[in-house]
Amino acid sequence: MKIDLRLEDGITVVDLEGTITIGEGDVQLRKTLFALIERGQNKILLNMERVGYMDSSGVGELISCFKEVHERGGQLKLLNISKKIKDLLQITQLLSVFEYFSDEAKALSSFK
Amino acid sequence: MKIDLRLEDGITVVDLEGTITIGEGDVQLRKTLFALIERGQNKILLNMERVGYMDSSGVGELISCFKEVHERGGQLKLLNISKKIKDLLQITQLLSVFEYFSDEAKALSSFK
């Protein structure tokens, strides 16, 4: 998985590219986010536009990141999830847990 | 396999792209060449620049085309064979059977 970070209005946008599956992106994503939180950057927007595939390990990973960010008083939101990833979050009843957006500007202003 | 034909100075240059293996390009190549011969276009230069892989069926196919063209009084020559295909023709001692070139202009003028 490719992970790029950019800071927009004090919010870290994490641009992901690839798959979030067992032994692939998962550990890498967690490490990146945990490092961000350590540095106090705890407003995080995960841009999943280029994540084409995610399995149950990936879902678990998202939750693990979500919980960690929240425990540290931060916020983790999702941007541009694909129809299929939305389906996965829907059937696992997690869609109401994650805030998600399809417009970056709106997503960013929601952190205010 | 992709096969493109172009006429240069009365010689048909056959630009091949793909692999010449069992069940792939082989029959297709034969059909194309036989159709050319039927139409009297029996000076043929096979441009193999984009043929990355050929197995023993492919070698057989080349020979079958070669023989057919010769029986009809035509000529079949090779252009831009890769190092590996050259190796294959070398060890099968066919390198001396096929005339081959690495320069199209030279190849074309050799038909005169």
Add this chain to the structure above:
Amino acid sequence: MSQLKDIKFVDLRFSTSLGILDIIKSLMGRICEQMEFDEDSSYWIWLATQEALNNAIKHGNKMDKNKFVHLVLSTLDDEFTISVQDEGEGFDQSSIPDPTAPENLLKTSGRGLFFMRNFMDRVEIQINQGTKVTLTKKIKGSPS
């Protein structure tokens, strides 16, 4: 010749490895295409299969490279059957919690079997020598 391209049956036994997963993915993609599953169905079939393979590797064989995973893909006119067998100790199916129960919603694991059941028409689990999970998907429109 084109008929001879079809892959009707594959029986694959491999030493525990994650590196083989994307090759199996290509293989299954090819079979789904040839069975004319639409793109979405193929996607979910692979997801379910990957969950079964992950469980075999992780929970069954416990990442032990000296153990094997046994995958069988078999196609009929109207259904695709995938079985995944490991050399592990099995597990108690009745003790598997429902991942959509409120107290489990934020658990970081426990959704693999749920996905398999969601996306396949039939999921059978046999525990004998290791765990064998059999997934079946019918071609849309075929009588069930």
Add this chain to the structure above:
Amino acid sequence: MSQLKDIKFVDLRFSTSLGILDIIKSLMGRICEQMEFDEDSSYWIWLATQEALNNAIKHGNKMDKNKFVHLVLSTLDDEFTISVQDEGEGFDQSSIPDPTAPENLLKTSGRGLFFMRNFMDRVEIQINQGTKVTLTKKIKGSPS
């Protein structure tokens, strides 16, 4: 985790099909890479294997989709062994002509076994129930 990517052993039985060849090619490419064969060696190993598979499909199983081809890939530290078995009637090895003899030079077939012998370190043929061809390639520099 990276070690768990390695593919040590694969045992693949498939219904006669040409469509599976490029998936086997990817699989072998992966193994060759992991064994650190250079690009040229990998190329010739695949060529030899493909010749064996073609023979199994064409001459052994005579394109019969109800017959199976059995491929086993096994890796040791210093060698890669590939065996290909079919369900055919076998053949008389002593009657196979040398494709480089002048009278055979322009034959349109008969170079498959020759390629296998040329590019592999060892080629063994056992004819029992069908033909089993075992190809071995040593890692460069390892004692033979």
